[in-house]
Amino acid sequence: MLVINQNEVAELLAMESCISVMESVLKALSAGQAVQSLRQVLPLQKSNLLGLMPGYLQHEEVAGAKIISVFPSNHGSGLPSHQGLVTLFDSSTGVLKAIVDGQKITAIRTAAVSAAATRYLAREDAEILALLGTGEQAKSHLEAMLRVRPIREIKVWSRKLAKAQDFQIEMSQKYDVQIIVAETVQAAVSAADIICTVTASTEPVLKGEWLKPGVHINAVGACRPNDRELDSETVQLAKLYVDRLESAQNESGDYLIPLNEGKITADHIVGEIGELISGTIEGRRSAADITLFKGLGLAIEDLAAANFIYHEAVRLHKGTEIAF
Structure with a gap:
């Protein structure tokens, strides 16, 4: 062994x-x-x-x-x-x-799955990335997003400003890309082409009213039925893709809470990322589509x-x- x-x-x-x-x-x-x-x-x-x-x-x-x-x-x-x-x-x-x-x-595979989703769902010209969170997943998602899109600017937000500033210093030394500390979530995401929510929050940190047309979102922080990082409007506005349908239907508060509120229906999930990669379901139809990948992490x-x-x-x- x-x-x-x-x-x-x-x-x-x-x-x-x-x-x-x-x-x-x-x-x-x-x-x-x-x-x-x-x-x-x-x-x-x-x-x-x-x-x-x-x-x-x-x-x-x-x-x-x-x-x-x-x-x-x-x-x-x-x-x-x-x-x-x-x-x-x-x-x-x-x-x-x-x-x-x-x-x-x-740490690595979670960001890699988000990168796969981003490769198939984000606009080809996506260049502004917002990171909500500054932990290990924020660092790995930064690397992963740089692999699949021509990112030129990154805006990072944390509940603790000092953590965002530390993240900015550390990652600026590692990558040749502009990293800006945002004092609010709205400031971080309002111009973003790609948003990665990688927080430990159990309540929504991202609101649909802040999203610009054409944005792609990777939501990977919340993984329990009563926890979520996204408000219901965000999910309602987006074409929703998941890593596994069964997992989303049993474990994802980001999906289950708006479903139980009646804001979305069970067919709001377009399908699994694996189906998208194989070409059996459609992806983005237009540059204005808002797309959402909800990742729970799979065995x-x-x-x-x-x-x-x-x-x-x-x-x-x-x-x-x-x-x-």
Whole structure:
């Protein structure tokens, strides 16, 4: 069995590679070539939780699960909000092949899925990006968006101005792109071509009245039925795409709350990103369309990323071999 740590995951899973892996596995899922169960969630104290996410990639002959803790209460403590691991089994023999750090996989693959959605939904000339949030996902989404669109300006917002300023300094040293701190969400998004909501908020931070025609939104922060980052008007105005229909119908407050309010109907979801990538559903029709990708994070995404990392580790003689 190979144990692959966080630093090795970061080394082996480049963003560009991960975007390609995510596109392939989302197509496979929508085509019925990958199987997963809804995540099982065990509530803990202070709105924290422990999640179990199993999946099976038939074409790769691997199965496994991510076990992850989600601790929003860690924000400001210096500890990450998401921590865990991904197990990788040979589906033909049952042999445990690898245990892979899950925190870094989550950070990279979440942004890579948003990048895949952006590649197929955002306007080709999208150049202004708004980031709502300044944590690890904001950093990875910044990198991912730069991979798929000609971003020239980034506006970043955080509830704490100092965090946005720190983000601006750190990311300006890493990327040759203008980064501006916005004091309000409205100031961040009013001119944006792409908006990524990557907050830990349980209440709406983005309002539909602030959106300009043609904007594309990636909403990935909220992942429980009662939590949301978007107000109902935002969802109502947008053509809505999801990573998995079953997951959205059971786990997404951004979808379920406006649905229960009667602001949208069940057919408001156009379809899954995997269907869009394969060409079985339509995407943007005009430059004025507002498009929305709601990502919840899927077991098969973690499994596909871990499988890619495992093969890279074997090829490059990385990881630690342990008798098990």
